[in-house]
Amino acid sequence: MASQVINSRLLLLTIPILACVFLCSCYARATDKNGARIRGMFVFGSSLVDNGNNNFLKNSMAKADFLPYGIDFPYGPSGRFTNGKNVIDLLCDQLKLPLVPAFTDPSTKGTKIIHGVNYASGASGILDDTGLLAGNVISLNQQVRNFEEVTLPVLEAEMGFQRRELLPKYLFVVGTGGNDYSFNYFLRQSNANVSLEAFTANLTRKLSGQLQKLYSLGGRKFALMAVNPIGCSPMVMANRRTRNGCIEGLNKAAHLFNAHLKSLVDVSKEQMPGSNVIFVNSYKMIRDIIKNPVSRGFKDTNSACCEVMSLNEGGNGILCKKEGQACEDRNIHVFFDGLHPTEAVNIQIATKAYNSNLTSEVYPINVKQLSML
Structure with a gap:
């Protein structure tokens, strides 16, 4: 019995x-x-990956919370600097994740953060003083502090796990650096005696330090976004007498930074044991489109799709006019405003980032393979 x-x-x-x-x-x-084992995504960087953080900042001139921005986005203008989804949104789609909320949005709290948070801020850079021209922005240093001091304690409480157990299941995306050239190195007189190589080496050191900080907090999967070909943007092309070719001096800076960024992938194996870092070469992807647009479904490679507020009108040659006109066929334009690509370009970048097998586009593996590790 x-x-x-x-x-x-x-x-x-x-x-x-x-x-x-x-x-x-x-x-x-x-x-x-x-094809994904990623629980969520934490995003750091500038306007190319910002999804609305600047909306909630006072005295910031770098905002995209008005039409025609968001004209093709399901929820209208949201602070994304494009007509529809940005690269982060499209990567979320690929990874079967919900859209990542903006850190500064007051509603981003509690269970809303369990799939990640976006800290990116338009006009910001790796250097703290890069965004000063745009007023109030959130530097990369402050973005990382926001992650560590505000989000992490709440995430641990909500999930019931320590960060060492949680964070290896998240993808950390970092997309920054372009503004450090466009709105700092090439504009500030204080940089006149600093060589491009020295400036780039300094940027890379600072970015490497931030990556190691995120690693020390528990991050293990990283995707580094290249600086786009800033010398081909309508902002700088509009000031040229001829539009034959891009401004190679600016593109040289972007190319040099990207070479350093790619080298961080190899260096990280020793500096951050157990981590996996990939480099997404959006520079090459956009340059390939500009060189052979028709074969990739594009026609206009050098003009903005929206009406841009010019310098003579009190603008900066980058942002669309509020409630201004936008071109009808946005899918054939490379650029939506004076600097940022259209959703059509973002789709190609995100798709290749996720599943391209070319190491010249994603090195050494793609996001899908990274998510399976």
């Missing part, structure tokens, strides 16, 4: 264990089928 009671108790204990094993195995197969 006693043995029957024991066997019955063992059976009762075994059933939930087997059920757990079954459900866990089903979950594992589900994540494999979706």
Whole structure:
């Protein structure tokens, strides 16, 4: 009789264990089928990856919370510097993740952060003083502090796990550096005696330090976005007498920074053991479109799709006019405003970032392969 009671108790204990094993195995197969094991995404950088943080900043001139921005976005103008989705949104789609909320949005709290947070700020840079021309922006240093001091404690409380267990399941995306050239190195008189090589080396050191900081907090999967070909943007092309070719001096700076950025991938193996870092070469992807637009579905490679507020009108040659006109066929334009690509270009960048097998586009592996590690 006693043995029957024991066997019955063992059976009762075994059933939930087997059920757990079954459900866990089903979950594992589900994540494999979706091609993603990423729980969420933390995003740091500038306007190319900002999804509305500057909306909530006082005295910031770098905002995109008005039409025609968001003309093709499901929720209208949201602070994204394009007509529809940006690269981060499209990567979320690829990874089967919900859109990542903006850090400065007052509603970004509690369970809303469990799939990640976006800290990026338009006009910001790696250097603290890069965004001063645009008023109030959030530097990369402050973005990382916001992640560490505000988000992490709440995330641990919501998930019931320590950061060391949580963060390896998140993708950290960093897209910054272009503004440090366009609105700092090439504009400030204080940089007159600093060589491009020295300035770039300094930028890379500072960025490497921030990556190591995120690593020390528990981050293990990183995607570094290249600086785009800033010498081909309508902002700088509009000041040229001829539009034959891009301004190679600016592109040289971007190319040099990207070379350093790619080198961080190899260096990270020693500096950040157990981490996996990839380099997304959006510079090459956009340059390929500009060189051969028709074969990739584009026609206009050097003019803005929207009406841009010029310097004579009190603008900066970058942002669209509020409630201004936008071109009808936005899918054939490379640039939406004076600097930022259209959703059509973002789609190509995100798609290749996720599944391209060319190391010249994504090095050394793509986002899909990174998500499976």
